[in-house]
Amino acid sequence: MIKNNTVEVFIPCFIDQLYPQTAFNTIKVLEKAGCEVIYNPEQTCCGQPAYNAGFFDEAKKVGAKFLNDFTDERTIVSPSASCTGMVKHGYNALFTNTVVHNRCRNIQSNIFELSDFLVNIIKKDYFGAELEGRAVYHDSCSGLRDCHIKEEPRQLLSKVDGLELVEMKDTDVCCGFGGTFAVKFDSISTAMAEQKVYNALEMDADYIISTDVSCLLHLQAYIDKHNLPVKTMHIADVLAHGWANI
Numbered sequence: 001m002i003k004n005n006t007v008e009v010f011i012p013c014f015i016d017q018l019y020p021q022t023a024f025n026t027i028k029v030l031e032k033a034g035c036e037v038i039y040n041p042e043q044t045c046c047g048q049p050a051y052n053a054g055f056f057d058e059a060k061k062v063g064a065k066f067l068n069d070f071t072d073e074r075t076i077v078s079p080s081a082s083c084t085g086m087v088k089h090g091y092n093a094l095f096t097n098t099v100v101h102n103r104c105r106n107i108q109s110n111i112f113e114l115s116d117f118l119v120n121i122i123k124k125d126y127f128g129a130e131l132e133g134r135a136v137y138h139d140s141c142s143g144l145r146d147c148h149i150k151e152e153p154r155q156l157l158s159k160v161d162g163l164e165l166v167e168m169k170d171t172d173v174c175c176g177f178g179g180t181f182a183v184k185f186d187s188i189s190t191a192m193a194e195q196k197v198y199n200a201l202e203m204d205a206d207y208i209i210s211t212d213v214s215c216l217l218h219l220q221a222y223i224d225k226h227n228l229p230v231k232t233m234h235i236a237d238v239l240a241h242g243w244a245n246i
Contacts, residue, residue: 006036008070010078010111012213013045019213025240026079026114033124035077043069048086051094052179060094067095072106077117079236081211084113085146113143115152115211115235126159130242133206135233136168138196138219140212144172153211153235160238168199177218193222200230208232 007030011023027037047062066087070076078084088108095104118124137157143149157165176182176192197219200208208230210216216232223230 004036005034006038007075007077007117008038008040010043010046010070010076010080010083011039012078012080012083014213014217015079018217019234022079022213022234022236025234026077026236029114029118029127029236029239030077032127033118033122035122038074040069046083046086046090047094048083048090049179051086051090056094059090063091063094064100067100067103067107070107072103072110074110075117075121076107076111077114078111079114079211079234080213081113081140081143081147081149082214084111084116085142087111089146113147113149113211115156116147116149119152119155125156127239128161128243129159129239130161131207131238132162134164134166134204135207135209135238136166136200136203136205137171138175138200138208138210138215139172140210140215141174141178143211149211153209156235156239157209161242163238166203166205168203168205170195170199175215175218177214179214182218189218190222193218197222197228197230201228205230207238209235209238211235 009027015023030037044065045062046066047059050062051059088111091104091108095101112121137153139150154165157163174192175196176189182189208219213234216234220232
């Protein structure tokens with residue numbers, strides 16, 4: 001339950017360092033939805049990179065800082081299904097039966113990915129966004145499997161004026177990023193990105209949209225390298241398009 005329409009926002013390190021405009025657009029969308037947004041500038045990372053690489057002690061240190069950076073009473077919203085999934089599920093392995101067990105559980109129950117929060121918690125799906133073109137939606141592994149998000153982003157995108165949303169083949173198949181997977185198995189990772197991009201091109205898509213900038217970064221790199229006529233966009237940037245800079 002949201003108290004006084006106040007939410008805390010968690011901006012993952014990926015977005016903070018590489019896609020800062022997505023962070024600003026997340027806040028703009030939340031404010032347009034009627035929320036008072038609190039941002040703690042001391043926040044950094046949820047610990048997922050270390051956790052996925054098997055460095056559990058290091059992940060626990062970063063996760064402990066995350067738990068200290070946020071209250072366990074307010075709703076937390078993040079423009080990343082991947083990081084939201086890490087907190088909701090990965091923290092079970094790090095903090096169960098520790099001194100912060102109860103605090104961790106409270107935060108886990110209070111954190112939501114952006115589209116999940118907008119559609120299911122505050123029940124708002126129209127923001128006056130405008131974006132001309134045809135788009136496909138990429139179901140990120142974390143969004144679909146960790147956060148159980150599927151219809152929520154599509155509902156939001158269906159309300160964007162001028163945007164035609166179509167379904168591409170294998171929309172729920174991994175893009176190939178997978179964090180360190182893209183480094184350790186670069187040829188497989190690249191082939192998976194190629195397949196995803198060409199599935200979008202088969203639909204004559206102008207945009208590939210998702211809830212995770214890690215997926216979009218990976219796909220955009222392949223697009224840029226091969227100079228292909230499609231562009232990636234985070235859903236927060238789509239929802240703020242056409243009015244965010246007015």
